[in-house]
Amino acid sequence: MRCGFLGRMTPSLDYPLYARTLANGLRVQVNPDHAAPIVAVNLWYDVGSRDEEPGHTGFAHLFEHVMFQGSAHVASGEHLTLMQNAGGSVNATTWFDRTNYFETIPVGALDLALWLEADRLSSLADALTTENFENQRDVVKEEKRQRYDNQPYGDAIERIIALAFPQGHPYAHTTIGSMADLDASTVEDALAFFKRHYVPGVAVLTLVGDIEPDEAFAKAERYFGTIPAVARPLRPEAPPLPPIAGVPREVVTAKVPQDAVYAIWRLPARGTREFDSVDLALTVLGGGQTSRIYRALVRDGGLAETAGAAAMPLIGGTSFGYAFARALNGVDAARLEAAFVAAIELFLVDGPTEQEVARAKVQYEREWLGELASFDSRADLFGAFQTLLGDATLVNTRIADFAEITPSEVLAAAQKYLQPDQRAVLTYLKEADHG
Amino acid sequence: MAETDRPAVERPGPFHTPAPVESRLDNGLRVLTFQRPGQHVASVGLVLDLPLILEPRDREGVATLCVRTLDEGTRTHPSATFAEVLEDQGAVMSGSAGYGATTLGLSVAAREEPFAAALALFAEAVLEPEFGEDEVARQREIRIAQYEQQQVQPAQRATAALRETLIDKRYRASRPAGGTTATVSSVTAVDVRAFHADHYVPHLATLVVAGDFSFDPLPAIRAAFGCWSGPHVARPAHESPDGGAPSVLVIDRPGAVQADVRYGWRTIDRTDHRWASLQVACYALGGAFLSRLNAVLREEKGYTYGVHLTTGPGRHGALSVVQGSFRSEVAADAIGMIQPLIDVSSRPFTSGEVDSAVTFITGVTPLRLATADGLVDQVATLAAVDLPLSFVDDYLAALADVTPASATEAAVALLPPKGGTLVVVGDAATLVPTLTEQGWAVTVQDAED
Structure with a gap:
């Protein structure tokens, strides 16, 4: 190798x-x-x-x-x-x-x-x-x-x-x-x-x-080789969806240990530079101990047991991303939501620092190299990139492709896709406290 | 038409575990390094001989809080700046305080610059953590929230309750490794600092490093850990817990759609001469896809997504546990079928079952050790019970000697069908009448207790 x-x-x-x-x-x-x-x-x-x-x-x-x-x-x-x-x-x-x-x-x-x-x-x-x-x-x-x-x-x-x-x-x-x-x-x-x-x-x-x-x-x-060829089924086109509008909400009262909140956004399809840019934005916001949301809610705020954000890549026109937090005792869901919305709003104004983006990239690099370390997960990545994007060699250029994305692209993608009024909200309320 | 003749399998040649370069620093730290071609992410493990019996009884969880607060600030990089400089290297730290040992981990690109920088930070976290009041308080709250989360998560609750029921209460191993709300609540930053000062010592630690290094990693290791010092405490004793009498506990979750079942025994650790035979027995009964348990309860009956029998060894003894979750309406029937399915006195193991187990375990060992992470994990797991990596070769040799008779004998002695302890987390109203009919002397506990 x-x-x-x-x-x-x-x-x-x-x-x-x-x-x-x-x-x-x-x-x-x-x-x-x-x-x-x-x-x-x-x-x-x-x-x-x-x-x-x-x-x-x-x-x-x-x-x-x-x-x-x-x-x-x-x-x-x-x-x-x-x-x-x-x-x-x-x-x-x-x-x-x-x-x-x-x-x-x-x-x-x-x-x-x-x-x-x-x-x-x-x-x-x-x-x-x-x-x-x-x-x-x-x-x-x-x-x-x-x-x-x-x-x-x-x-x-x-x-x-x-x-x-x-x-x-x-x-x-x-x-x-x-x-x-x-x-x-x-x-x-x-x-x-x-x-x-x-x-x-x-x-x-x-x-x-x-x-x-x-x-x-x-x-x-x-x-x-002897298995006969059969026509591939046609799949209907899946045009990208517009952003979510009107902040739809679902509130679930259930036997959960603590209140929890998820904010959800629509994102571009995987395999696009725009998806990778917004993925980086979500990493700066909610990936790891130094991320904005973790700091605001867990480390400095003392509001949440855990909090973060992530993107879920999908090929068919539209992906989704989410931010989440699970409350500590005595903290209610509304406070959690307000805290991470505030963190995101600040991010959308100031954008990420050079260092935040560099950190997100170098963490991505380690994760990517880690995925490639074993034969089975490497084979799976080659299969995924060939199936979904028609080019398995993108596995080799992935880190370099990511490295090219600039902080201003990250900000632009976040401003386009992660606006607070483009979110939906899922809230879990602990049954004992809320009836 | 595709080929109809089933191809034969060529058995793999003998496997030998990779050999480390072993050295010892002047402060007593044992260092094992492995050069692993193609492994571009280096994996680092630090194992401390630190049994949880060293925690004060009313401060259980202090070892866990100590691990979790290590990377929350050092004297050189206070508070949050530590996480920043660590993440800037593309590195990530992990750690856990187990019953017998504390294990810390680091993962970073295997290139010289980030490796040396991240290893220096890792050492900083181990040698000179800040343990700020705020950081410890926050980790205390998070640990309490997690404990409460585990109490309502049925699989975790069942596993913890089995441990508590199966192991005599005199022993630390009967209680959660991370402590409970009652004990964690009283842990202060002063306690954490004292625990660290007393027990994080180089002469009781082993550092394991693996990766594809284009440089000698030892100078970076010396630079990072060479100045580590600590009190010359004696090697700690480890408890050797006994099981109590078999018992039956149902933890009631009214309305639960599934019952989480655990049926377990106190058994033997890796140092017992029957270890390989027990592993073969567990695989044949509940490890293979078509094991005796899974073939019937999943593939024939469709009662469960999967049922397993595994043995989790510690330094002294192990827990062997049948575990699965079954939909509530059939869970009691499924429980009733466990004992006859695992009864090997009437149905001894066949040579086919033994052969399958041996080829499976022998075949997946190289897979498990192929990555830097997998290798360090294995070496650290063994170091935590004071065994060398060469144990793996000895174990593979012992497997080759397992016979149907020795596997059957091990199961009869160690997994007596009627001698286990049963814990079920599920809807008691549905479960208890049938369990009582089957002859189980059931104790019911409310899930909120």
Whole structure:
């Protein structure tokens, strides 16, 4: 692996990347790295919860579970078991813009991993039974209860995106979906979803690790090459939304330990310099101990147990960002909100200092290098950038691209997207105190 | 049609843990450095032999407040200026006070300039923290808020309650590592300063550093930590807690849609000759995706998102715990199925189960140690219980010797199906009638207590 740094703040990465597209449309990319006898196999399918039809929320994720229920030559649960028995770690995730499947394995298990991935892409429909489908629907409902319904503030993401996006927008519902839609889903729906969305042309296969490109391409061809090409489903255009207007509010009284407040803004789509600029603004405002909001609410104000801000990158026209704070005992939500709105207003007037922006960039650099440190997360980044932006080499130039953004661009982006009257507000009130 | 023949797996060659360069500074600080090609973010861990039994009983949580206030100002960089200069280097600090040891961490680019600068700041935080009144007071309030948050978070509540129920109350390990509202409330800046002065000493500490260094990191380490001094206290004793008698506790959360279940035993740590056999047993019962527990309770019944059996070892002994959350209506049934599912006396482990466990654990070890972070984490975890990294090689060798008989024997002795302690956080009205029918002698506690 080569990695050269041009200067203190602008390291340019140079992970070698080789790419090829099979005749059926499957894109294959390889980053050879012989630091360990391991290979990360990563498949990004360009399908996420944004592709779900009304009444079928949660389906992309439910389908991810179904993908482990067997295929023509693989029994239910066997994919995971074979990979674990080979000494590998294996999983999958679903998000607004993706479903990704990945295994990190000793290199001697690479053929088996590719064969398993190809078998389910080519023949999942042959093996899916009503019984397996309904079992996984139950499992997903337990996942929803465990991670969202049975947690204090566990429904925050659902409420945040419902405030950020208009009803019916592809991003207006969560990846986990609603219980009613999960209950209504059928094995026929699963088969139709598979046929529509799981085609070689929407997938990117990334291999990172102890393998040479020619060998990797030959293996990809051998296991995936015979899968027929199918037309990619068309996705409706998602034009950028205008800013939120009128400061919509939702107030939730619940069994939460403390009052909490979230302010939410619409942001530009990921992969744009404007998104990166507003991302930097949110880092200066709410990323880390030195950030404006942390100082104002936690360190100096003594109002909050925790506070911060972050951007959530999305590819389909509009992303969102939020600032949040969770109160200390005896502090109410209105005071929290007023405090961080004041911090943001000041920022929109004065802008960030040179040093604040430099600090945000150098923190980003460490995080980015940290993501690239392991084969599995590096493979995932290559897959993400190829799938969403059509250019995996942006992973190598990412830090340099970030370094070019100036403090005045950060201010301009913040002034455009983070105005207080462009926010929505989600407030949690502690039940015992507020009835 | 894709290929139908399932490819064979070539087993990986033998794995050996990377070797550190080991040295000791004049002040007694042990230093382990690892050169790891391709790891552009350096990872640093500092492990202090500092058991929480050294906290005063009425000030429990002082060790946690000490860790959390270290980076809130030093004599050289008072108050918030410390965080600024640290973040200017692109560095981030972390830390936690565990039952047996305090571990502090630093992450920064592995280039010479930021590494040396950030390491000097890290040392500053360890050697000369300010512990301002305001900073300690704020961390005290935050810790209390977090404790209260943990009390209403069902999974965390269940884990803490199991510990409290399973370990005899005489022992520090039965209580939260970070203290409770009652004990944290009385901790002052004076207490934190005294605790730091007495227990942050170089001759009881190990510094672990890993990254892709194009320079020798040792001079920077000497420059940062060479002047560290402290009282020549003896190596501290560590408690060896006993479990109490098995018991059953339901913490009532009326209306909860799921029940968080913990079923646990006091078991053995890494130094016991049965350790590898116990790990194989835990994997076969509740580690693999198609483990005996998960295959039935998730994949067959759909009762849960996942159920696991893991062993968390300390310096002396461990907790082995079955854990999962189940929807309320079926939770009691699920609990009733745990004992028969883990009963290996009637269904001993097969050679297939043992082989799967051994290949999995052996295969993921290199994955875990492949990054600087993963390596430092492993070395620090072992240092915290006074074991060298070579333990990993010994463990892999011991795994190869595990047989179905030795794994079965370990499970029979250490995970007796009827000998565990049960804690459930959930809706008591739904759970208790069925649990009582199943023969559990249930004690119910209100979640607000």
